[in-house]
Amino acid sequence: MNRYQLEQMKDGVKEQLKIENENLAKMYLDSKTTIETRQEQQKIVKDLDERFEGIKNQIKEIDDKEAKEMALKNKNKNLGNSEKDIRINAKAELIRNVMAGKAATKEVRNVLGDGASLNDGDKILPRTVANELLYEPMAKNPLRGISEMTNITNLEIPKIIFSLDDDDFLDSDSATAKELEADGASVTFGRNKFKVFCDITETVLKGTNTNLVQVVDAGLESGLAKKEKKVVFESTNPTDMSFYNKSGESGNPYLIKTIEGSDMYEAIINALADLEDDYSENANIVMKKADYFNMIRTLANGNTTLYTAQPEQILGAPVVFCDLAKIPVIGDFRYSHFNYDLEMFYDRAKDVKTGIESFVLTAYFDHKIKMKSAFRLAVVKSVTP
Incomplete structure (x- = not known):
């Protein structure tokens, strides 16, 4: 999967994470919700948060790899000439x-x-x-x-x-x-x-x-x-x-x-x-x-x-x-x-x-x-x- 696809996936997970966090906040304000339902919603938020961080790390690995390759290329050539x-x-x-x-x-x-x-x-x-x-x-x-x-x-x-x-x-x-x-x-x-x-x-x-x-x-x-x-x-x-x-x-x-x-x-x-x-x-x-x-x-x-x-x-x-x-x-x-x-x-x-x-x-x-x-x-x- 390339960087562009990862970025699109990250945006999608970020949007869903925002929605689920809002749902969790509403549950805390709603006296009718139970501990079980709130815990289930917390798991959903935690799962999305882990996915978001994982995709972010994958993008960072791609960027770091490209940066190292560029640095090596600059090191190996006679800069200025x-x-x-x-x-x-x-x-x-x-x-x-x-x-x-x-x-x-x-x-x-x-x-x-x-x-x-x-x-x-x-x-x-x-x-x-x-x-x-x-x-x-x-x-x-x-x-x-x-x-x-x-x-x-x-x-x-x-x-x-x-x-x-x-x-x-x-x-x-x-x-x-x-x-x-x-x-x-x-x-x-x-x-x-x-x-x-x-x-x-x-x-x-x-x-x-x-x-x-x-x-x-x-x-x-x-x-x-x-x-x-x-x-x-x-x-x-x-x-x-x-x-x-x-x-x-x-x-x-x-x-x-x-x-x-x-x-x-x-x-x-x-x-x-x-x-x-x-x-x-x-x-x-x-x-x-x-x-x-x-x-x-x-x-x-x-x-x-x-x-x-x-x-x-x-x-x-x-x-x-x-x-x-x-x-x-x-x-x-x-x-x-x-x-x-x-x-x-x-x-x-x-x-x-x-x-x-x-x-x-x-x-x-x-x-x-x-x-x-x-x-x-x-x-x-x-x-x-």
Whole structure:
């Protein structure tokens, strides 16, 4: 069992432990409960507590093992002369030059992959640095693990990822065929400009190269990921980049088809069942962790087994947690596509009130839902009083 699965199991046991502790506290307040029932509840709490600690220890063992392997790797290499260290030093010099208002040297650009063709005054972020920001794993935007990700100027692609010599194979009544007929068979990506500000204190700027690069990289990665996640799940003022974009039609509030159920579980199962076969085979469920555990609490009805089961075993498709997914999105996320257009530019800015300076990144990106018919929104049916 890998670390991710253990973390999911730990969260499930933690939630159940919280519930059983609350039940035990209520028993102490209830004069009708007996010593036997309280002792039985104490055993349940003790069992869950032991499970929680056991899973925590397993995760710690994995982390300790990885830490030892990393320490051994660092010990065995000539620090400061490795390719990684040379790149860190070059990135640190680039950052310090930007914050001092100086141009990056050709030597730094050479190390970071730009070559010597660019002018010294150019503020384009070196290509390899930009690629690291875009393609390195980011926990803060969970869609990065399941959606498409590219960095291509003026990108235009076909909506469906397969083609035949004719389209007669498509059922004319299917949602896919109707969408292709209505909206065309290709999608063109636009350019939406935004800035990311990474605050840098003087102590960090004057500190070690490794720490400076880590602070800036983490700040920029977090900013990019938060922006991506925000526009994709924007519900108040959604754009065509959002899964929650509105249709403006009465009785059909969203452009993506909504599927109802009497509760969250039924809505998700119904949404999975409603997907066409080509989409359901690769379907994922993106939902809030709080909604998932509320659903499990209802399904479990006192049974702790569901809390330790993998979400895929319960719902029939992998689950990806996202705190902004107010309505669960179910579908084939290969048809969710992020594209960064043009080059990324860097600059600096200063907050005159606080004196804190920022490393500023300007980027252009777009998110397209290539096929709306590849997705469903799982909505709990409102009960009429």
